[in-house]
Amino acid sequence: MPETVELPQEAPTRILVVDDDDAFRETVCAAIARDDALVLAGQVSNAEGAREAIAHGEFDVALIDLGLPDGNGIDLIREIASTRPETDVMVVTVFGDEAHVLASIEAGATGYLLKRSLNDTLGATVRELRAGGSPISPVIARQLLHRFKKDVPVPSEPTVVDDGGLSEREREVLLFIAKGFTVGEIANMLHLSAHTVATHVKHIYRKLAVHSRTEAVFEAGRMGLL
Amino acid sequence: MTPGLHSATLRVHALSMRARAGLTVAVLALLTVAMACGLVAMERPSPAPGPSAGTPSLTLSSAQFCQRQGISDALPDDLCGWQSVRLAKLWKGPSEHGLADAWYRLRFHLDAVPDRPLAMYLVAFNRTGRFFINGQRLRDVGRMQEPLPLNWNRSQYAVIPTAMLRVGDNEIAIQQRAYGWDLGWLAPIRLGSEEELLPVWQRRVFWQNDLVRLLGACTGAIGVFMLGVWLGRRKDTMYFWFGCVSLLWTVFSLDYFAIYPPLPPWLWERFVESAPVLRGVLMFMFVLRYCGLRRPVIETISWLYFLGGAAAIFGEVMSTEAIDLWYLMALAASAYFFFLQTLVGLHRSVVEGIMLAVAGMVQMLLSGYDLWLYSANTWTDRVYLAHFSAPLYLFVVGTILIRRFTESHNAAEKLAGVLEQRVSAKAAELERNYEQLVEARRNEALALERSRIMSEMHDGIGSQLTMALSLVRRMDRESDPAYNGEDGRVATVLRESIEDLQLIIDSLEPVDNDLLTVLGTLRYRLQDRLGKSGIELQWNVVDLPPLPMLTPHSVLSILRIVQEAFANCLKHSGATRIAVTTGLRGDPGVDETAHIGIVDNGRGIQPQHGAGRGMTNMRRRAAALGGRLLVTSNAGRTEVLLEFPTLRMH
Secondary structure (H helix, E strand, O other), X not given: OOOOOOOOOOOOEEEEEEOOOHHHHHHHHHHHHHOOOEEEEEEEOOHHHHHHHHHHOOOOEEEEEOEEOOEEHXXXXXXXXXXXXXXXXXXXXXXXXXXHHHHHHHHOOOEEEXXXXXXXXXXXXXXXXHOOOOOOOHHHHHHHHHHOOOOOOOOOOOOOOOOOOOOHXXXXXXXXXXXXXXXXXXXXXXXXXXXXXXXXXXXXXXXXXXXXXXXXXXXXXXXXXO | OOHHHHHHHHHHHHHHHHHHHHHHHHHHHHHHHHHHHHHHHHHOOOOOOOOOOOOOOEEEOEEEEEOOOOOOOOOOOHHXXXXXXXXXXXXXXXXXXXXXXXXXXXXXXXXXXXXXXXXEEEOOEEOEEEEEEOOEEEEEOOOOOOOXXXXXXXXXXXXXXXXXXXXXXXXXXXXXXXXXXXXXXEOOEEEEEXXXXXXXXXXXXXXXXXXXXXXXHHHHHHHHHHHHHHHHOOOOHHHHHHHHHHHHHHHHHHHHHOOOOOOOHHHHHHHHHHHHHHHHHHHHXXXXXXXXXXXXXXXXXXXXXXXHHHHHHHOOOOOHHHXXXXXXXXXXXXXXXHHHHHHHHHHHOHHHHHHHHHHHHHHHHHHHHHHHHHHHOOOOOOOOOHHHHHHHHHHHHHHHHHHHHHHHHHHHHHHHHHHHHHHHHHHHHHHHHHHHHHHHHHHHHHHHHHHHHHHHHHHHHHHHHHHHHHHHHHHXXXXXXXXXXXXOHHHHHHHHHHHHHHHHHHHHOOOOOOHHHHHHHHHHHHHHHHHHHOOEEEEEOOOOOOOOOOOHHHHHHHHHHHHHHHHHHHHHHOOOEEEEEEEEEOOOOOOOEEEEEEEEOOOOOOHHHHOOHHHHHHHHHHHHOOOEEEEEEEOOEEEEEEEEEOOOOO
């Protein structure tokens, strides 16, 4: 990727792999082994092992598959996001489709990987993520604009509580991404660095996670649960 | 009724109101002029003797008078106590009960017997009687038995045949009969030619009797109409009071033309005496309600004033002077409510106020005149005028009331129209909402189904293919020492299967009908491969409005066409740069087309590839979109242009 930002090579990024597919875990481990900047912190094949690792393990990035035999990956993401805010969570998905990715981001994930191209992109994606940038597709960008509907009138839905919403710049970035522009092109158009644009996306992901929690609180209050 | 609506109605009515006001003023002026003419005509001194020589024209103002009970054809003798009196003579019988009789004897001198009959005109004669000329009976004024006819405001006219006249002194004898409680009277008698006196009499009958009858019919009709209106709207009591006033005028006017009133004479007389004050009180009730005011104390006082006076009249303890004073005070008080009414009228509109003021003033003036005439007992040739003011006043007020009624009716209709509009707008809105709801439900169901299939693909076939791909790659790597990361044949088929599945799933993603999001998604998927191939992608797109034709089906076609075009560039062209363009042509809703261009700087499409299966598939898919594929290929510039209509395909 052209926007890749190089990190100083001092501390390798420790990675936890959570997936029930043995062949895939093997591939990932091989990819990590090939990359000097990455080090395997652990690999587990079920939710139980993952919880154990989350509680006691030392890692910087968790690669999580959503479909585990004994639990939901989303719950694991939420757990990591609430107990280890400095940890990045990447969801491993087959298609990078909107439904899976948005649900993960709402739970607190800041990035995602396509399973089939992981071999080629793992190192670059992890580095970018640690440097502050998150990947985002046009469809996801468009959905994010909907979630933070401030000037997108959707009359039948309840008004969202004010949780800061999106800044003008963030909205602009999302709109450009939705129209198919890359981070580099957007940086050129807005006279920003590619890094800044990528960081905006990560901020938006964080906001969405907060936003989802606030919305849940708001909904609960509305239903008389709080 | 909202104030806005009301004022709007008022504005609409302003023009026609002015026309109506003009008409009213015209009628008013006509009536006044006509009345003045009538009065002048009647008070005009008798014209000089006409050309018919020998017919005298004279007024007999003095008579011999005596009272003797009983009817006989013979003149009373000197024992009756004849006395000389001036006419008009008022007299009263010896007892309040029963009937009272009196005789008059008048003489006039004729130098010669005229060649034509002599007319005799009596402007006032109460109540009934018989005329004798030179001892011969001429005619009766009405029946002499009870009930006696009501003649008090009925002038009398008789023709004396020449045969009854003689040269020298002639004598007119009149027997007069009245009720004991009543007054009898006789006005001065005029003698003259028929040509002279007949028109005078007819004019008097017209003004004092016929016209009053006509006006009585009018006020009766207005009264019945208003009571009908009130029956329909009980809470608007002003219509009730106004109807009562109108009907009272009609009943009261009977006095001027009915020979036998609807009540026994004594009762009728008392009723007529108390009616003016009753009318005043009813008017006051009406005016208060018309003004939207209530004055409970004054209203009670008014009713007590009327009831007290009426009781005194029926109990016969009121002197004539006291009755006159009773009238006068009521008349003075009526100035107050006319004033009130004019104020309120002015507040509504100037025209209404002026009309009410004029009508009220005319009524007060004419009533005052009548009161004076009645109390003066002159019995000269004067006309009672108050009833002329009635139709004017009733017309003005009736017009205003009807206008107000129609106004509120119009306003109500307008309001009903507005309501109906609102209701139908609401109904349409509900229908729209319902349709939206149905649409939303359908979309929701679709989305649910879509996410179910997605999750099936993701966790099922997608995962399995991906797993298979990584297995095959591992096998390739392990079996081939020279493995350089290039996918083998099986791995390639698997990868392409996954990519095609990816395309199908991407076509199902929510893109909000935005073509750029569709193309952007493809770019996002291809980004890594393009970067690896060292090809620069130029995103030379223009933003397009939402295209409703972008359904998952058409999106998949577009994605496949564009992906194929990219694949051709990647595989065969050797290009270093690919540009993607978008645009619109034609008129929206008519022949508008969108176009997507993929331009590369490669070596151009080689014949062995150009005729290939890929290009054929692309053309077929373009045709399925209702569009076409335009390919221009030169060395250094190859453009694949997809063009398709933006109207939704059915």
